[in-house]
Structures are given as structure tokens and as C-alpha cells.
Amino acid sequence: MDRDLTEPTSDLAAEVAELARRYRRANGPVIRLVNRLGGAFEAQLSALPESVRSQIERVTAQALEASYGVAARTPDLGPRGPMAAVIASGAAGGAGGLPTAVAELPVTVTLFLNAIRAEARAAGFDPNEDWVRAECLQVFSAGSPLKQDDGVNTSFIGSRLALTGSAVQNLIAAIAPKLAAVLGQKLAAQAIPVLGAVSGATLNAAYLAFYREVARVRFALLKLAEEHGTEAVEAEFRLAATPPKVIRA
Incomplete structure (x- = not known):
């Protein structure tokens, strides 16, 4: 009996469609609220001292570079450990207002990256392989919880980078502005002492949930590839993840 050649394509389309659905729903209620209040947060961010605003991207890049090595040496915190850790980190960072919020950034970025590495491991990849380490970093550029950046980078499946020192620097330089925009919103919310502790804990939890879900989708797609x-997986995901165009009469 001849094999039905349409079946694998149908199965793949269904699996990828489910992953695309999960990607679209990665934003939880807290992030949806933040996006609705985006103007207020942006105004609060612009009210921060210029020295702080210019520092955010620099600190983010430094945090990515440091956590790239530190996360590899950090033990797996289990399924609940990362969430508890980022909540504690966000609360501690916001308790003292802006100074402690800035100081908290490297810890939070490392915890995010540790959780992403755990998702790579759960999908059957070795997070210590160079190309997988690159994929872990690129989760931060595969999409963003911010409303103004609701696209998704689909040109990543199979891009197994050889991470030389310069390649890591270039990758971090490309990712840092995008992540800094996300963390800048968080810093603005944490700028008020005491109240900032609640904001920091809540936003850390929401952002971790977002990036962990994006990582699950990303590594599931790599497994399917x-x-x-x-080419087949990337085409299916691009099709499934792209909202249909609204045709007005």
C-alpha cells in the first residue's frame, strides 16, 4: 500500500498551528495590562534621569554577557524554582526604588536565561552546546511582550551558529536593545520604593512566564525541524503565526 504523502504535512501543520497558538497566547493578563497602560509607563520611563535611561541598554548588554556564562554554571532550579527566584529578585530590586532596581537587572536576566536553558534541556537539547546556547540567547529576540513589538522572528530554525567570541558579542549587541526596552518598562514601574517591590515581583513573574513559553515554542520548532x-517547519510557522490581513470594503 502506498504511503499517503499528505499525512506528514497535515500532522506537521497541526503541530505547528498549535505552537503558533501558544506563541500568540504567551502574553498573560499582567503583560496585557502593562500594554494597555503603555503610555503611562513610557511617560514614567521618560521621566527617569537621562543617565539612567542611557544606562539601561548598557547594563542589559553587560548582564546578557555575564549571564551567558553564569547561567551555564547555575544548577537547574526545577519547575518552580525560577519563578520563586525572579519574584524574590523583583521584590528586592523594587524595595529600594531605582538604585536597587538597576542593581537587580543582572540577577533577573541570569534567572531568565537559566529558565530558558531548562526548556532547551526539556526538549532534548544540550544547553551547553554552542548552537543551543545561541538559541537560548535568541529567545530574547524571537518576540517581545511589549505591544509595539508583537512580531515574531521566524528565520531561526536551523541557524546553528558557531559561537566565537566576536559572534557572541554581535549576538548580544543585536539582542540588548530589544531586551532593554522590556526591562526599561520594568524599571519605570519599580522606581517608586516599596510599591516598586510589588511591581518588580509581578512583572518579573509575567516576563519569565512569557520568555519561558517562547522558549518552549522555539525548541519544539527546532525539534520538528x-x-x-x-524550510517546511519555518514556512508552516510563518503562515500560522502571521495574523490574517483585514480587508475593508
């Missing part, structure tokens, strides 16, 4: 090929 090993079976079905890069």
Missing part, C-alpha cells in the same frame, strides 16, 4: 526539515 530535525524531523521534517528546516
Whole structure:
């Protein structure tokens, strides 16, 4: 009996459609609220001292570079450990207002990256392989919880980078502005002492949930690419993740 050649394509389309649905729903209620209040947060961010605003991207890049090495040496915190840790980190960072919020950034970025590495491991990849380490970093550029950046980077499946020192620097330089925009919103919310502790804990939890879900989708797609090929999976995901165009009469 001849094999039905349409079946693998149908199965792949269904699996990718489910992953695209999960990606679209990665934003939880807290992030949706933040996006609705985006103007207020942006005004609060612009009210921060210029020295602080210019520092955010620099600190973010430094945090990414440091956590890239530190996360590899950090033990797996289990399924609930990362959430508890980022909540505690956010609360501690916001308790003292802006100075402690800035100081908290490297800890939070490391915890985010540690959780992303755990998702790579759960999908069957070795997070210590260079190309997987690159994929872990690129989760931060695969999409963003911010409303103004609701697109998704689909040109990543199978892009197994050889991470030389310069390649890591270039990758971090490309990612840092995007992550800094997210963390800048968080810093603005944490700028008020005591109240900032609640904001920091809440936003850390929401952002961790977002990036962890994006990582699950990303590594699931990479797993499918090993079976079905890069081009087929990338095409299916781009199709499933792109909202249909609204045609007005």
C-alpha cells in the first residue's frame, strides 16, 4: 500500500498551528495590562534621569554577557524554582526604588536565561552546546511582550551558529536593545520604593512566564525541524503565526 504523502504535512501543520497558538497566547493578563497602560509607563520611563535611561541598554548588554556564562554554571532550579527566584529578585530590586532596581537587572536576566536553558534541556537539547546556547540567547529576540513589538522572528530554525567570541558579542549587541526596552518598562514601574517591590515581583513573574513559553515554542520548532526539515517547519510557522490581513470594503 502506498504511503499517503499528505499525512506528514497535515500532522506537521497541526503541530505547528498549535505552537503558533501558544506563541500568540504567551502574553498573560499582567503583560496585557502593562500594554494597555503603555503610555503611562513610557511617560514614567521618560521621566527617569537621562543617565539612567542611557544606562539601561548598557547594563542589559553587560548582564546578557555575564549571564551567558553564569547561567551555564547555575544548577537547574526545577519547575518552580525560577519563578520563586525572579519574584524574590523583583521584590528586592523594587524595595529600594531605582538604585536597587538597576542593581537587580543582572540577577533577573541570569534567572531568565537559566529558565530558558531548562526548556532547551526539556526538549532534548544540550544547553551547553554552542548552537543551543545561541538559541537560548535568541529567545530574547524571537518576540517581545511589549505591544509595539508583537512580531515574531521566524528565520531561526536551523541557524546553528558557531559561537566565537566576536559572534557572541554581535549576538548580544543585536539582542540588548530589544531586551532593554522590556526591562526599561520594568524599571519605570519599580522606581517608586516599596510599591516598586510589588511591581518588580509581578512583572518579573509575567516576563519569565512569557520568555519561558517562547522558549518552549522555539525548541519544539527546532525539534520538528530535525524531523521534517528546516524550510517546511519555518514556512508552516510563518503562515500560522502571521495574523490574517483585514480587508475593508
